[in-house]
Amino acid sequence: MEFTTRVALVFAGQGAQHVGMAKELFDAYSSVRALFELASDVSKKDMRKLLFHSDEATLRETINTQPAVTLASLSALTALRLAGLRAENIAWIAGFSLGEYAALVAADVLTVEEIFTLVNERGRIMHQAGEEFKKNMGDPGMAAVLGLNSGQIRAILNDQDEVFIANYNAPEQVVISGLLRQIDRLEPLLKEAGARRVMKLSVSGPFHTPLLSNASLEFKAVVTGLRFASPKIPLYSNVSGGLMTSGAEIQARMSEQISHPVLWQKIISDATERFSERVAVEIGPGSVLSGLMRANHAEYTMFSSMKLDDMKRLVEHITIQSDS
Structure with a gap:
């Protein structure tokens, strides 16, 4: 063939x-x-x-x-x-x-x-x-944010140094990565800004940051x-x-x-x-x-x-x- x-x-x-x-x-x-x-x-x-x-x-x-x-x-x-x-x-x-x-x-x-x-x-x-990250800083985390673009998410992250954009997947699908407790703190802010879902991912490190x-x-x-x-x-x-x-x-x-x-x-x-x-x-x-x-x-x-x-x-x- x-x-x-x-x-x-x-x-x-x-x-x-x-x-x-x-x-x-x-x-x-x-x-x-x-x-x-x-x-x-x-x-x-x-x-x-x-x-x-x-x-x-x-x-x-x-x-x-x-x-x-x-x-x-x-x-x-x-x-x-x-x-x-x-x-x-x-x-x-x-x-x-x-x-x-x-x-x-x-x-x-x-x-x-x-x-x-x-x-x-x-x-x-x-x-x-x-x-090492878990020992020194705390549990790592990643979350897929659906319904916001990368610019909107960057504005919410606001240059803090514990959570970053890790994946630019699609126009309204972005993954954030970093310290889990900070992601938890940011979740209501993301939803308030219009995120349809903030979906936590099971990870062992703050990948791609x-x-x-x-x-x-x-x-x-x-x-x-x-x-x-x-x-x-x-x-x-x-x-x-x-x-x-x-x-x-x-x-x-x-x-x-x-x-x-x-x-x-x-x-x-x-x-x-x-x-x-x-x-x-x-x-x-x-x-x-x-x-x-x-x-x-x-x-x-x-x-x-x-x-x-x-x-x-x-x-x-x-x-x-x-x-x-």
Whole structure:
């Protein structure tokens, strides 16, 4: 079969994980089973047990979540490649926060082994940073604010240094991150200003804020030890919201990403203006990015990739059967 429609690939981030993710792909493809073995070797963890037989609390721990979600996403990418997806069939690639690491594999920037080394170290460093934050300042928190734009939220935060905007997700969906008790204090102010919902997220650290600047510096030493190739497919940055064109730029952005907000709205706006394709595949568990794509630009047709039926629907949509 031959792919006849170019697609965008968007890779899921932390928070989309669930027990049993990628199980159908694992059972169906020997290449996915080999990927699990490689991930287990690099991570020094039984990844099959972690993804299929642990519990939600264990899977939610940052030190486990990051390699687990990355493995699930790369399992889906492996299955897509087996179905016939090639580099020339991909219009552009973006990963949401953690998802940017699996995206580096799709763009041939780093190898699978290198990515698992990075996400394991990233998970360890961010876990430790969260523990230190909790010990020194108090419980961390994040909350999705629906119904206000970023300017309205910045006015309410008013330059205080314990809560920051962490994710610019969509025109009226912004995530704030920082000290939980301050988020609790801000919640009625946000609702008074017109927020429809302030939805607390279960997190172990003040992710994507300057409160993790030390973790970002520590992780910089890890990424410095690797050689990043230039992307073979247009690849977006969470940090700048624009395309990254060189390995050196990607290397710098990956260490900055931990303490910098995710500019997802800017990514989708730029990609929609720059590229004509309106079919995108969410790679990884969950459907968060499908919702965000539609919240930014409703004309996108979205496909999932984690189950065999999802894969079948996608292939039927974007391929034609060859004579052979």
